[in-house]
Amino acid sequence: MKPQHDLTAGPIGQTLLAFALPTLGSNILQSLNGSINSIWVGRYLGEGALAATSNANIIMFLMFGAVFGFGMAATILVGQNFGRRDVDAARRAFGSAVGLVLGVATVIAALGWVFAPQILQLLATPGDALPLALSYLRVIFLGLPASMLMVLMMMGLRGTGDSMTPLWFMAMSVVLDSGLNPLLIAGIGPFPRMGIAGSATATLIANHVSLLGLVLYVHVKDLPIRLKGAEIRYILPTRALSGTIVRKGLPMGAQMLVMSTAALAMIGLVNREGVDTAAAYAVSQQLWTYIQMPALAIGAAVSSMAAQNIGAGRWDRVGAITGYGLLFNLVLTGVMVAVVILFDRPVMTLFVPENSAALPIARHIQLIASWNFIVFGATMVLFSTVRANGAVLAPLIALLISLYPVRIGFALLARPWLGADALWWSFPLGSCVTLAMAALYYRFGNWRSGSLDVPQDEAGEQAHAMTEPGGRSQPTG
Template sequence: MTRRLQFKVDLIHGPIFQSLLFFAIPLFFSNVFQQLYNTVDTMIVGHALGDLSLAAIGSCAAIYDLLIGFALGIGNGLAIVTARSYGADDTELLKKSVAASIVIGLLTSLVLTVGAEVILMPLLKMLDTPPEIIAEAFSYISVITRFTLVMFAYNLCAGLLRAIGNSFMPLVFLVLSSCLNIGLDLFFITQLHMGVGGAAVATVIAQGISVVLCLIYILKKAPVLIPQRRHFKIERGIYAEMLGQGLSMGFMGSIVAAGSVVLQYGINNLGTLVIAGHTAARKLFMFFNMPFSAMAMAISTFVSQNRGADQRTRILKAMRCAVLYDIAMAAGVTVILLLFAPALVQLISGSQEAVVLNNGALYLRVVGPFYAVLGVLLETRYALQGLGAKMIPLVSSVIELLGKIVFAFVFIPRFQYLAVIFCEPVIWCLMTAQLIYAYATHPYIRGKKGKAELSV
C-alpha cells in the first residue's frame, strides 16, 4: 500500500505522545469550527432574536442529537474498520470497507430523514416544550433533520481521511465552510429575517460545502480511499463486521442522545430563562470539552491502526500519555471557568437576566473539575472501540441513559436546576469505572490475543 499522503501523521512508528498530539491538534481545531456552526447560531439568535428564540433552539437540541447521533456513530464505527485495515497494510480490504461505508451510510441517512419527518412534532410535545417556543423549535430542527445526509457525508469523509492518518485537511475544509456559515447566519437572520430557521439553513449550506471540498481532495490526493466497482460487491463477512462495528457505535450515540432527550424533559419544566441559561452553558461546555474529545478521537485512530499492526505496547503507552494529558487540561479549564464563567455565559447568550447568567455560570464551575473524568471516559471508550469491542461501550451508554432517567424523574423535580448540574458528573464517574475495568481486562490489553483478524 502506498503511504505517501500529504499531511499524514505516522501513528504506527512515530514517537507516541508527539504523534498523538500532532494528530489531535487538527482534530481540536476541527471541533472548534464544528462547534462554531452551533455556537454562532446561538450567539446571533440570542443577540438578534432574544431569550425566547434562544430557548427554542435549546429545547430541541437533544432531539437534534438523537436523530443524527445514530448516523454519526455509524460513520465513526465504519472509519475504525478502515483504520484497522490501513494499519494491517491491506489495501483491498480498505477499499471494500470504504465501499461498504458508503452503502451503509446512504441507507442509514435515508431512514433517519424519513423517520424524523414523522416523529419531530410529537417528540417536541412529549418533551413538554413550552407552547410559546414550540413553533420556532420545530422550524429550526426540521430543516436540520431533512439534511441528515449532508452531515453524515462530511463526517464520513473526514473520518476516512483521519483513518489513514490525515487529520489536517478536514480542518482546512471546515474552517472555510465555518466562515461561510457565519456570513450566512448574519444574512439570513438579520437581513432576510428568516428567524431561527435561517440559522439552520446556513448550517446545512456550509456543511454541504465541506462535503464537496472533502470529496474533491479525496479524488485528487487520497486514491487509496476510492473504491472501484468490484469493491461494492456485498460480501457477508465484511458487511457483518462493518455493521457490527458501525451499529454498536450508532446505537451508543443514539442511547446517549436519548438520555439527553430525557434530561431535556426535566429542564424544559424549569422555565424558559433556565432553558436559555443552560443552553448557553452547554455551548461553552462543548467548547471546553474539545481538547478532550480531540485526544479521544486521536486515541481511536491510534489504537485502531496499532491493533491492525499488532503494536500492543504502543497502545498501552499511548493510554498512559492520554490520562496525564487529561489531568493537565482539566486543571487549566477549571481555573478559566472559576474566573470567567459569568462573563462567558453573557457573551454567548446576550442576556442580562440574573437567572440565565447565574445558573449557567454555576453549571460550568461545578462541571469544570470533572473534565478529567470525562476525558478518561472518552479515551477508554474509543480505545475499546478501536480494539474491536462492540458491546462494552454500548453498556456504558445504557448506564448513562438510566442515570439520566433517574435524575429527570426523581432528582430534578425535587432539587430543580441543581440536580441538572450534578447529573452528568455523577454518571461520568460510574461510566468511567466500568470502562476502565473493561479496558484493563480486555484480552488483547492483557496480552492474551494475537494479531487482529482483519480478513473478516
C-alpha cells in the same frame, strides 16, 4: 502502499499530540460555529429561539447517533487495514460505510421531517419555543445526509492518519455557516428574511458546499480513501463487510443513542423548570462543547493510533498510547475547565443580555457540573482504546448503567431535596461511575482478544478478507 500518515512508528507522545491538535482545531471550529450561530439567534430572536435551537440540536444528535456507529466501525476498519498496509481493504470498508450511512441517513431525514412536531412535544418543548424549534428542525433534517457524509469522510481520513485535511474543510464550513447566518436570519441585502429557519438554511448550504469541495479535493489529490473507476462499486456493500460494519457499528451507534436519549430526558426535566432555566441550560451546553473538545480530540487520536498499531501487531505501543491519552486529557481538559469557570460571565453574555434571569442560573450550573468533563475525558480515552479492537458491548453497558439508573435516577430521586441542583449534580456522579467501570474493563476485560474480522462470502472477497486484528501478535496472559 504505505499509509499517508504512519501512526505505528516514531515517538508515541509526540505522534499522538501532533494528530490530536488538528482534530482539536476542527472541534474548536465546529463548536465556534455553533456558538456564533447561537449568538445570532439569541441576539436577533431572543431567549425563546435560543431554547428552541437547543431542543432541536439535541434531537439532531439523537438522529446522528442512529448512523454514526457505522462510521465509527468503518474508521476502525480503515485504521487497522492501513496498519496492515492493505489499502484496497481500507477502501472497501470505507465504501461500504458510505453506502450504509447515506441510505440510513436519507430514511431518517424523511421520517424526521414528518414526525418533527411529535418529537418536540415529547420533549415538553416550551410553548413559546415550539413553532421556532419546528421551523429550525425541519430544515436541519434536510441537510442530514450531507452532514453525515461529511463527517464520515473526515473520520475516514483520520483513520488513515490524516487529521489536517478535515481541519481545512471544517474551516470552510464554519466560514460559510457563520457568515450566512445573520444574512438569512435578518434578510440583509438580497437575502430573504427567514428568521430562525435562516440559521438552519445557512448550515444546510455550508454543509453541501464543503462536502462537494472535500469530495473533489480527495479525488484530485488521490488521497487514500478516494474511490474511482471500478472502486465505485465498493459503495454497494458486500454481505461480509455489511455484516461486520453493522455488527460492530450498531452497538457504537447505540452508545450515541443512549447518550442522546439521556440528554433528551434531561432536557425534559430542565424544560419543566421554566424558560429561564431552559435558556441557562442552553448556554451551559454551549460552554460544555468547548470543555469537552480536548477529550473528544484525544479520544479520536487514541482510536486511530491504536487501530493502526493493532492492525500492525504493535501491541507493545497500545498501552503507552492509552497512557499518553490519559495524561494529555488531564492537562488539556483541566485547563479548559479552569478557563471557562474563571471567565464564564463575559462569555455567557454573548448569548444572553447581562440582565437576563438565565445568567445567574447558568453560572451556578457551571460551578456544579463542568469539572465532570475531566472524568469524562479519561473514560473517552479508555473506551477509544478498547473500541479500536472491536470491543463495543462493554462501553455500551457501562453507559446504560451510568446514564439511566445513576444520572437520571439521581436527578429524579434527589429533586425533592435538592431541587434543580439534583439535575446538575447528576452529571459528575454519572461520569465517575462510568470511569470506574471503564477502568475495570480496560484492566481486567477480554478486549485484547476481540476481533473485527470479515468473513468470506461467495462474491470473491477471499483476497480481501481480514484476519483477527491482533493475529498471532496478541500478547499472552
